[in-house]
Amino acid sequence: MLEVDNLHVSYGAIKALHGVSLKVPQGSIVTLIGANGAGKSTTLRALSGLVKAASGSIRYAGEEITNLPAHKIVSRSLCHVPEGRMVFANLTVKENLAMGAYLQRDKAWIAKQTDYVFRLFPRLKERENQAAGTMSGGEQQMLAIGRALLSNPKFLMLDEPSLGIAPLLVKSIFERIVEINREQGLTILLVEQNANLALDVSSYGYVLETGKILLEGPSAELKANPKVQEAYLGA
Numbered sequence: 014m015l016e017v018d019n020l021h022v023s024y025g026a027i028k029a030l031h032g033v034s035l036k037v038p039q040g041s042i043v044t045l046i047g048a049n050g051a052g053k054s055t056t057l058r059a060l061s062g063l064v065k066a067a068s069g070s071i072r073y074a075g076e077e078i079t080n081l082p083a084h085k086i087v088s089r090s091l092c093h094v095p096e097g098r099m100v101f102a103n104l105t106v107k108e109n110l111a112m113g114a115y116l117q118r119d120k121a122w123i124a125k126q127t128d129y130v131f132r133l134f135p136r137l138k139e140r141e142n143q144a145a146g147t148m149s150g151g152e153q154q155m156l157a158i159g160r161a162l163l164s165n166p167k168f169l170m171l172d173e174p175s176l177g178i179a180p181l182l183v184k185s186i187f188e189r190i191v192e193i194n195r196e197q198g199l200t201i202l203l204v205e206q207n208a209n210l211a212l213d214v215s216s217y218g219y220v221l222e223t224g225k226i227l228l229e230g231p232s233a234e235l236k237a238n239p240k241v242q243e244a245y246l247g248a
């Protein structure tokens with residue numbers, strides 16, 4: 014479904030990605046792991062048109078989307094949940110979800126999908142009238158995912174959903190990610206520093222190091238790889 018070939022991205026003189034290639038098959042969860050500054054967020058930003066690719070290609074559903082403007086990529090049902098979540102702090106939970114649905118015209122679908130998000134994250138239902146900025150980091154992460162689901166995506170990019178969240182809540186959010194993949198048929202590219210959990214929920218993984226893919230393989234194989242264990246799993 015998504016194919017990235019030999020992607021290069023620079024920020025001025027800084028080369029952030031030099032030759033990243035990866036594939037995300039339809040219906041799968043694929044994870045991209047790597048240390049701070051490896052280029053994980055940059056990869057997602059390039060996929061969603063927020064930074065320009067200097068060279069290389071990104072194909073989605075058989076079509077070239079490299080360097081299309083971000084709104085054109087969103088309109089093809091790719092949705093990016095950025096690191097740091099970026100919920101609208103002054104709006105309530107309900108209003109944030111409504112903002113996610115701003116391109117949707119079918120009111121019945123919006124109501125049904127909002128119910129789905131509230132079933133997935135009952136905590137959001139309990140707090141539907143609370144200002145998003147006053148919620149905990151984990152609750153805001155749920156909201157960011159919920160808001161993304163209201164845009165009716167087919168391809169979801171999640172940038173470090175575990176960042177700054179208590180371990181118990183992280184586990185629960187990852188379980189919901191698996192549910193979303195199964196129940197909504199969503200294809201997911203998950204970027205994570207928490208390699209353990211990310212490899213548990215994904216079928217295939219890539220290890221990014223200083224802008225290059227160092228290793229790739231089925232998640233279970235990566236998890237068993239001594240190099241990965243030493244560098245990313247704290248073994």
Ligand code: ATP
Nearest residue numbers: 024027029047048049050051052053054055056206
């Ligand atoms: P983290 O896990 O810390 O978020 P990451 O793997 O997502 O890291 P990126 O944020 O993609 O890494 O950064 C890759 C490299 O590009 C880093 O060296 C970073 O300093 C650099 N970089 C990122 N954004 C910019 C920018 N706007 N201007 C200049 N350099 C940048």
